[in-house]
Amino acid sequence: MSPVLDIQGVSVRRGRKNLLDDVTWSVAEDERWVVLGPNGAGKTTLLQIAAARLHPTVGSVQILDETLGAVDVFELRPRIGLCSNALASSMPVGERALDMVVTAAYGVTGRWREEYERLDERRAFELLNSWGVGTLFDRTFSTLSEGERKRVQIARALMTDPELLLLDEPGAGLDLAGRESLVHRTAELVAAEEAPTTVLVTHHLEEIPPGFTHVLLLREGRTVAQGPIREVLTSENLSTTFDIPLQLHEREGRFSAFATTG
Numbered sequence: 001m002s003p004v005l006d007i008q009g010v011s012v013r014r015g016r017k018n019l020l021d022d023v024t025w026s027v028a029e030d031e032r033w034v035v036l037g038p039n040g041a042g043k044t045t046l047l048q049i050a051a052a053r054l055h056p057t058v059g060s061v062q063i064l065d066e067t068l069g070a071v072d073v074f075e076l077r078p079r080i081g082l083c084s085n086a087l088a089s090s091m092p093v094g095e096r097a098l099d100m101v102v103t104a105a106y107g108v109t110g111r112w113r114e115e116y117e118r119l120d121e122r123r124a125f126e127l128l129n130s131w132g133v134g135t136l137f138d139r140t141f142s143t144l145s146e147g148e149r150k151r152v153q154i155a156r157a158l159m160t161d162p163e164l165l166l167l168d169e170p171g172a173g174l175d176l177a178g179r180e181s182l183v184h185r186t187a188e189l190v191a192a193e194e195a196p197t198t199v200l201v202t203h204h205l206e207e208i209p210p211g212f213t214h215v216l217l218l219r220e221g222r223t224v225a226q227g228p229i230r231e232v233l234t235s236e237n238l239s240t241t242f243d244i245p246l247q248l249h250e251r252e253g254r255f256s257a258f259a260t261t262g
């Protein structure tokens, strides 16, 4: 079976800076990946490529058996669910939560026609419900709390029943209860038989839901290590990635890390 995502020798240059530098990464259908790294490591840039929203300066990218650069990205994008702050900020001011989800089915942001298919509205409502924000369907997105917005964004990402789900820092800005609830809900999502191949970007080990199988560690646009989470997520690799001595802890499938020196 060919990989869902196959990135070979990818670099992204802006001026004299390499946002990504010779990254090779392959994601198989039944894998759930975490992309971990410090601020500015290139995580969002990598996810934008995986989402067919950015082309590399160098290298080749295959997404869902299509070649980036040769495929019509407007046909490819509905097969990829993306939850990111950049996408949320591109939503028109005044967009209702329900419209924010339903418009994903049409590959647009912003309600652009009066009537949507009843079936699409029902699916959007069910998704909002399953993420615990069904009662907020009529609220303007901008009036929602950070945690509520994150749930609406994930519902939107799932609207097209994507084959590849990309979550860019879904836990950012959430309080402890919000983070825990998101972690557990995401763990349930990826454990389901029909779950899409999932990639989660984060800076925080506590945000890795149980059930994630692989990890890619990025630093300054380069891969520090990648592979099965049990082999690659080590104190040594984390220390190299974040450039401070770190001690990794694991308990019941959850991770945390602390600096070993002040």
Ligand SMILES: Nc1ncnc2c1ncn2[C@@H]1O[C@H](COP(=O)(O)OP(=O)(O)OP(=O)(O)O)[C@@H](O)[C@H]1O
Pocket (backbone or CB within 6 Å): 014, 017, 019, 037, 038, 039, 040, 041, 042, 043, 044, 045, 046, 203
């Ligand atoms: N258009 C651009 N021109 C120049 N530099 C850019 C551009 N876009 C991003 N960068 C830089 O590229 C680097 C990688 O950015 P990216 O957003 O991919 O990192 P990240 O790992 O997601 O960071 P964070 O964890 O802070 O969100 C950063 O140093 C950023 O400032």
